[in-house]
Amino acid sequence: MKKISIIVPVYNTADYLRECLNSIISIPICDKEIIIINDGSTDDSLSIINEYVGKDITVITTANEGLSAARNRGLNISSGEYVLFVDSDDYILPNKIPLLIELADKYKTDVLLGRYIKCKETGEFLSESRMVSTVEGHLVTTGGEFYNGYSLNDATIIVACLKLCRRTFLQRNQILFVKGLYHEDVVFSFLCSKYATRIVQSDIAFYVYRQRAASIVHTPSYKKQVHKLFIADYICNNASESDSEFWPNLAIGLYFDVLRRTKLKNNQLFRKLKSLKKLRFTQKVKLELIRIIQIFASKADIKI
Structure with a gap:
């Protein structure tokens, strides 16, 4: 070996x-x-x-x-x-x-x-x-x-x-x-x-x-935003009480970032986010902001 x-x-x-x-x-x-x-x-x-x-x-x-x-x-x-x-x-x-x-x-x-x-x-x-x-x-x-x-x-x-x-x-x-x-x-x-x-x-x-302008990391796309929602959903579905508090807070941050950039939403994922534990104060505030922003977001849920 x-x-x-x-x-x-x-x-x-x-x-x-x-x-x-x-x-x-x-x-x-x-x-x-x-x-x-x-x-x-x-x-x-x-x-x-x-x-x-x-x-x-x-x-x-x-x-x-x-x-x-x-x-x-x-x-x-x-x-x-x-x-x-x-x-x-x-x-x-x-x-x-x-x-x-x-x-x-x-x-x-x-x-x-x-x-x-x-x-x-x-x-x-x-x-x-x-x-x-x-x-x-x-x-x-x-x-x-x-x-x-x-x-x-x-x-x-x-x-x-x-x-x-x-x-x-x-x-x-x-x-x-x-x-x-x-x-x-x-x-x-x-x-x-x-x-x-x-x-x-x-x-x-x-x-x-x-740091390259043409690299994957620095190339913006709609698909990247949808994939952030997938990751947030993955964390919600797989996180447990023994996991670091970093991950549920990151999931909320990802959803908030996508929503403010694109107005894309997924109500089922939002309900999962609201049930997460060990949230920081800033992320609790973001959850409330998400609830308000979603009123003005696209009517249809994006598939993830």
Whole structure:
């Protein structure tokens, strides 16, 4: 069994791909496997990938099915003790990965969360994500405790690429990405927190996140708004009393955001939101605002 599997979905990122793959190959761990899923790229991505064949790299080329399907395909063939997802327009700081693994081994974690560094499309560094406010530089919790107290606007804790996951933990709990779903990291992170017995958050900044105007994250669409409602509904249907209070509050935030942007509504989902427990004061206020805004929203419920 390899120590770590790095899964890299690729779709038309030729301009950034070499930097990504070079950073992964440079990880100072001999016992690693790199799994590249070429998700139907139509640019020069596959030609670039072929330059790296034979360097502990497995390459799978498929028709374009989307990020979630590509990640799942890589996860299904992975053999590492740990799994790390890297988007092909980003890159990592290779010398930081052994530090993550050392920490994960020490605490026998299901999930370890590191930090990212934002950079411009040109590569210029912008800022780092928030740090853990502990003397030790890391925080050890259960999954149900981990997200408590976090701001609903803190994207760091949702990002799948910042999570070093134990592969057997993901497999045992059948944690995969929902195929075809925008904001797929939210459901993945929800399930990780739901089932993890030990999560470690670390101050180690290892992931360089490139902000691109053409990336999936920064491309607005009606479909993304509908998918936010799906995620809110998923949380309502699957959250339990033992889960972090972060998740029901996030579900209300997602619904409120969609309603104010688009006036799309779903009365059945709204009734579920009203029955949620452990709500913050701000989200209780939003529920009342939702009730008022829905009076002026579209008459028909949107299907989710």
